[in-house]
Amino acid sequence: MRKIIEEKLLLKVQKPGRYIGGECNSVQKELREDMLHFAFAFPDIYEVGMSHVGLKILYHLLNEQGNIWCERVFAPWVDADAVMKQEQIPLFSLESYTPVKAFDVVGFTLQYEMCYTNVLNMLTLAGIALRSEDRTESDPVIMAGGPCALNPEPMADFMDLFVIGEGEEVVLELAALLLRYKKGELSKREMFFQASQLQGVYVPGFYEVSYHADGTIAEFAPTSAGVPERVKKRIIRDMDKVYYPTKPMVPYIQIVHDRITQEIFRGCIRGCRFCQAGFVYRPVRDKSKETVIEQIEQSLAATGYDEVSLVSLSSMDYLACEEVVNYVMEQHAKDKISVALPSLRMDGFSIDIARKIQQVRKTGLTFAPEAGSERMRRVINKGITEEDIEKTALEVFGSGWGRIKLYFMMGLPYEEEEDILEIITVAQKVLDCYYAVAKEKRNKNVTVAVSVACFVPKPHTPFQWQAQNTIEEFQKKQRLLKSQKTNRKITLSTHEPYLSALEGVFALGDRRLGKVLEEAVKNGCIFDGWDEVFAYEKWVDAFQKAKIDPAFYANRQKGYEEKLPWDFIDVGVEKAFLIQENEKAKQAQTTPNCRLQCSACGIGTDADYGGFCQ
Amino acid sequence: MRLRAMFTKEGKMRFLSHLDIVRIMERASRRANIGIKYSEGFHPTPKITFSPPVQLGTISYGELLETEADCSGAEFLERMNRVLPEGCQIIKVFELEEGAKKMSKCAMKADYEIVFENVDCEEVVIAIERYNARGVEMDEKPEEHDTTKEQSIRDRVFYLDAYENADGKAVFRCVLDATQSSILSPKALLEYFREEYGFMTDENYTVCKNELIIE
Numbered sequence: 001m002r003k004i005i006e007e008k009l010l011l012k013v014q015k016p017g018r019y020i021g022g023e024c025n026s027v028q029k030e031l032r033e034d035m036l037h038f039a040f041a042f043p044d045i046y047e048v049g050m051s052h053v054g055l056k057i058l059y060h061l062l063n064e065q066g067n068i069w070c071e072r073v074f075a076p077w078v079d080a081d082a083v084m085k086q087e088q089i090p091l092f093s094l095e096s097y098t099p100v101k102a103f104d105v106v107g108f109t110l111q112y113e114m115c116y117t118n119v120l121n122m123l124t125l126a127g128i129a130l131r132s133e134d135r136t137e138s139d140p141v142i143m144a145g146g147p148c149a150l151n152p153e154p155m156a157d158f159m160d161l162f163v164i165g166e167g168e169e170v171v172l173e174l175a176a177l178l179l180r181y182k183k184g185e186l187s188k189r190e191m192f193f194q195a196s197q198l199q200g201v202y203v204p205g206f207y208e209v210s211y212h213a214d215g216t217i218a219e220f221a222p223t224s225a226g227v228p229e230r231v232k233k234r235i236i237r238d239m240d241k242v243y244y245p246t247k248p249m250v251p252y253i254q255i256v257h258d259r260i261t262q263e264i265f266r267g268c269i270r271g272c273r274f275c276q277a278g279f280v281y282r283p284v285r286d287k288s289k290e291t292v293i294e295q296i297e298q299s300l301a302a303t304g305y306d307e308v309s310l311v312s313l314s315s316m317d318y319l320a321c322e323e324v325v326n327y328v329m330e331q332h333a334k335d336k337i338s339v340a341l342p343s344l345r346m347d348g349f350s351i352d353i354a355r356k357i358q359q360v361r362k363t364g365l366t367f368a369p370e371a372g373s374e375r376m377r378r379v380i381n382k383g384i385t386e387e388d389i390e391k392t393a394l395e396v397f398g399s400g401w402g403r404i405k406l407y408f409m410m411g412l413p414y415e416e417e418e419d420i421l422e423i424i425t426v427a428q429k430v431l432d433c434y435y436a437v438a439k440e441k442r443n444k445n446v447t448v449a450v451s452v453a454c455f456v457p458k459p460h461t462p463f464q465w466q467a468q469n470t471i472e473e474f475q476k477k478q479r480l481l482k483s484q485k486t487n488r489k490i491t492l493s494t495h496e497p498y499l500s501a502l503e504g505v506f507a508l509g510d511r512r513l514g515k516v517l518e519e520a521v522k523n524g525c526i527f528d529g530w531d532e533v534f535a536y537e538k539w540v541d542a543f544q545k546a547k548i549d550p551a552f553y554a555n556r557q558k559g560y561e562e563k564l565p566w567d568f569i570d571v572g573v574e575k576a577f578l579i580q581e582n583e584k585a586k587q588a589q590t591t592p593n594c595r596l597q598c599s600a601c602g603i604g605t606d607a608d609y610g611g612f613c614q
Numbered sequence: 615m616r617l618r619a620m621f622t623k624e625g626k627m628r629f630l631s632h633l634d635i636v637r638i639m640e641r642a643s644r645r646a647n648i649g650i651k652y653s654e655g656f657h658p659t660p661k662i663t664f665s666p667p668v669q670l671g672t673i674s675y676g677e678l679l680e681t682e683a684d685c686s687g688a689e690f691l692e693r694m695n696r697v698l699p700e701g702c703q704i705i706k707v708f709e710l711e712e713g714a715k716k717m718s719k720c721a722m723k724a725d726y727e728i729v730f731e732n733v734d735c736e737e738v739v740i741a742i743e744r745y746n747a748r749g750v751e752m753d754e755k756p757e758e759h760d761t762t763k764e765q766s767i768r769d770r771v772f773y774l775d776a777y778e779n780a781d782g783k784a785v786f787r788c789v790l791d792a793t794q795s796s797i798l799s800p801k802a803l804l805e806y807f808r809e810e811y812g813f814m815t816d817e818n819y820t821v822c823k824n825e826l827i828i829e
Contacts, residue, residue: 011671011817015627024641024699250641252627252634252699304641304697307657315806336658 001095008087015078017253019045024250025159025302027063027070028095030596036179036566038062038070038190039103039140043110043118044529046074050249051257054109055312056283062243063545068485074105075123076120078533081526091125103177107171109160110148114499114529115508116155117145123158132205136145137188141178145171147200147403150233150280151566154506155452156204161195164569165233165280166266168242170200182412185481189463196227199608200234203227204568209511215552217510218588226283227443232570233280234610239287246298250305259307259340260299264292264324268313268415271601272370273381273585274412276458279578280571282595282603283613289320293327298547300337309340310454311583317595322353341568343368344587353393358443364403364447365396371412371520372422378588379414381581389426393433402443404430410477412456415584420477423452424484431489448490452481454500454568458507459566460573462581468504470551471497502528505552510565513553516544572609574602587601616682616710617690617760618717620826621673625701632667638702639664645701646693663715664796668823669801675705676724676826680717715793717828721743723772725825726791726800727785731818737775741813745774748792748810767806770798 010016031037038595040059042049046113049055055072064069071093076084083089098107100122108119120130129135132142144155145163152162163170174195178297181191193579196203206227210218236242248260266278267284296308308328315321325339339357346367354365367389371377374386394403408423426452434446437451454474457466469477474497485492506513519542527533560579567575577600584591591599594613598604604613623635625728632809640660643650652658665678682691687707694704732740749768770791779785790798800821806812 010629016670017631017634018627020626022699024624024645026696103660251637252630254633254637306640306644335653583626 001092001099004089005092005097009080009089009407011082012083014077015253018074019080020252020534021072021097023252024304025247026072026249027059028097029063029069031096033181034067036068036182037098037102037104038068039073039100039106039107040173041071041073041100041106041119041122043108043115043122044527046075046251047253047255048235049074050255051261052109052111052253053263054167056245056248057243057556058107058171058552060248061168061172061243062175062245065175065259066120067179069097071096073100073122075115075122075527078334078527081121081125081352083366090127091122096599098577101128101140102464103140106145107163108142109146110144110145111146113148113154113486113503116431116506116517117257117521117525119155120158120517121526124521130521131157133157135160138591141181142439143174144262147245147276147280150276150569151507151509151596152202152204152569153336153511153565154509156511156514158517159204161192162202162204162233162565163200164202164408165200165565165571166236167200167234168236170198170234173198174201174606191224193224196551199232202231203267204511205569215444217556217565220565220568221564223303230568231572234283234574235609236285238265239263239285240291243296245434245492248294248299249300257309258305259309260296260303260305261311261313262292262296262299262311263287264318264321265312267319270314270383271381271581271591271593271599273379273384273462274370274409274455274458276461279460279573279601281313282545282573283609284603285440286318289324292320292324296324302333307335307338307340307606308482309342312347314352315341316343316348316350322350325353325356345384347384348394351399354396355399364405364449366405366407367392368407369426370407370409371419372408372424372426373419374418375588376412376415376422378590379585380412381585381590383590384427386429390433394436397434397437397442398447400441400443401449402434402445403449405449405451406430408450409455410451410452410481411474411500413455413457413463413466413582414588417480420480422483423450423481424490427485427490428487446489449492450485450492451494452478452492453495454497456500456504456507458542459564460569460571461586462578464508464564464578465560465562465582467557468501468508468554471501474500479599496531496534499531499534501550502539508565509554512548513546516526516542516548519543519545522539549559572603574608577601615686615688616680616712618678618680618708618710618713619687619690619704620706621677621679621698621702621704623672623677623702627699627701628671628673631670632635632664635677636662636664637700638699642694642697645697648690648693653684662825663717665693665792665826669799669821672800672821672823673779674823676823678717678826680710687708710778711731720793721829722792722794723789723827723829724829725787725789727787727822727824728800729779729806729822730786730815731819733784733815734820735778737813738784738786739785741756741807742774742776744811745807765809767798767803770796771803771827 059070062068073093105353113609141160143161144159177191180186192203195201206224208223209220210216225343267281328339370382427448431448457463478494523538525538643660651659653661662679662681689708691704691707740795775787
């Protein structure tokens with residue numbers, strides 16, 4: 001296998017470094033019959049997958065276990081995909097170049113909807129039947145987790161089971177079951193049944209769905225006795241005790257986030273109404289600063305990286321943020337270690353921290369006001385005011401930065417034309433702040449880079465009932481924006497509405513979409529998230545062949561009483577709270593952040609999650 | 615201490631680009647804890663310079679780097695090799711005297727084997743014969759040749775040979791100029807042989823840089 005890969009594949013592709021493995025801190029083991037051989041599959045290219053903190057956590061956690069060997073598999077880029085199909089090279093793992101079909105279990109992580117075709121294509125490359133029902137005992141068990149598993153239904157036909165929520169504990173419980181199945185102590189069905197009893201595991205084969213004449217869901221129910229009606233997400237209670245990799249892999253080729261990623265907390269205090277992560281990762285759980293610092297020290301020594309990124313959903317909300325930054329900057333001044341904070345906020349923005357972390361690279365800063373008008377920001381509960389924006393812009397330009405990047409969304413619920421126009425007004429105001437700074441203090445050049453994404457309603461958020469804008473509506477709004485932008489110092493970029501429209505369908509979809517995915521893969525759809533590969537017409541054809549109207553899922557306003565495809569997933573936040581939040585959004589009323597006041601979302605009173613909601 | 619180290623790029627490492635190797639060395643130097651010197655400026659990085667890149671896929675036993683660290687040559691070799699990946703190992707370290715020439719100024723030769731998948735040994739032999747014959751002609755009747763271009767290549771070719779290896783594959787052995795200012799790559803040599811002597815090959819060949827000689 002190694003010889004074939006080296007001779008027939010590696011020298012024929014653009015970046016062979018993606019497929020060689022063997023990186024510093026990657027794990028080699030001698031595989032024994034009594035060990036579980038686990039393939040961690042990331043349905044995107046190496047550079048994207050290796051940047052993902054979830055992969056690092058689970059890979060190293062699984063390999064800490066003496067009776068598990070976890071290897072990595074990534075989606076081969078289109079050039080390698082073509083060579084592998086032509087030369088009939090099966091999908092293989094990076095550590096030992098073993099065909100994926102020979103593994104005991106393949107675990108996919110679903111980070112974004114547009115990777116679904118890659119999952120199916122990887123199964124095809126591996127020579128594994130796509131549908132769970134078509135696979136036998138000789139096939140690996142195929143499972144999936146990650147944020148998209150919070151509405152697992154569009155992928156339900158293809159997966160044997162899903163992990164719902166945080167994986168560190170449940171993946172080991174599953175591994176124990178899989179080992180018993182491998183040894184013959186459990187039949188496949190028994191193993192799946194026992195898995196379905198674990199909190200955080202969903203076995204789609206044990207459920208049946210019936211539909212009303214109008215296409216909406218009539219009933220979603222287990223088909224076997226003893227299978228739970230609702231599946232509860234799994235969470236980690238103590239962030240100081242949970243496993244975290246302190247000898248992370250160091251890739252040879254440059255990846256997207258090529259640095260140490262140090263997690264500092266889970267959950268988010270903010271509750272922005274469009275943000276799925278803000279609801280599904282509740283409650284907020286901090287790592288102590290002692291743990292964070294200790295883990296950073298170990299990771300630095302084990303990798304030789306020169307940069308640490310403090311990651312979370314909103315890193316400046318971490319109370320010990322400044323202390324940790326100071327510590328690293330002072331302790332590692334000699335070996336030139338820098339710190340990155342991926343999510344800066346415009347309220348409570350600390351110019352001191354920003355100055356410290358960016359003292360070496362004065363490229364620019366990025367903020368996400370998300371909406372142009374103050375009213376819209378209240379609708380989405382973003383909670384930053386125009387005053388915050390202007391104050392931050394003045395500080396940033398006053399400290400010598402010349403570039404501010406601003407992220408917005410269009411197509412948000414209850415949006416009017418003037419809300420769109422205010423995006424440009426805000427950008428203009430930010431630019432005015434630059435001119436308000438004295439000439440000798442400010443940078444010689446200025447750019448305000450405005451990026452406007454298309455809003456996709458997400459499950460488990462207050463906006464889950466909303467109709468997404470149609471492609472035509474998005475295009476109209478984009479034209480409107482472009483016509484308003486006159487200043488050359490402001491640059492404007494917008495997202496591909498065709499892609500966002502598909503994202504909406506698969507985010508909000510049900511298991512009938514499995515057929516569409518199969519047709520799309522037959523049409524050759526892969527890497528749909530990549531503009532240079534994405535082909536919308538192939539998708540139009542796939543929907544037609546599957547006789548499914550995408551608008552039913554994405555562009556239809558749903559009522560509170562409708563059974564939604566993901567209603568059986570219990571993330572601990574009550575539906576009544578989501579309804580209340582949506583009603584407040586209509587009135588442009590905000591909800592305070594969790595630290596200021598508890599808004600009784602339900603997580604704190606849930607028997608499984610309560611008691612440690614700060 | 616100024617150090618010059620010769621290292622390998624073989625096995626999996628041959629599929630990595632020059633910039634990947636640079637990153638591997640920088641990170642290894644941090645892990646090895648050898649007090650490497652940093653560059654000045656806004657974004658300080660370990661101060662290491664490298665010999666010019668070889669073509670991706672080339673197996674090499676003669677890559678060079680130069681740096682400055684708080685350790686002896688022997689320590690550098692031992693501690694770096696402990697943290698460097700297989701296939702990218704330091705094989706020799708020279709401790710440089712104060713004022714020693716930078717490697718970019720040193721005269722060097724490299725000894726290559728080009729192994730072909732789809733070329734007969736006989737074709738290589740014929741091409742080399744043509745090359746040698748023209749050399750003789752050029753000495754006898756210099757006025758009949760465009761000597762400037764020819765000579766610039768010939769000045770950088772020190773030895774050519776053809777033979778079959780143990781797998782029965784055709785090998786083109788060549789010793790070429792590797793001085794940074796006048797380097798001749800195996801790829802450039804093959805291109806020249808194609809243009810001038812009709813030597814045809816596809817992309818299916820592997821270059822092995824067996825030795826680098828510093829003069």
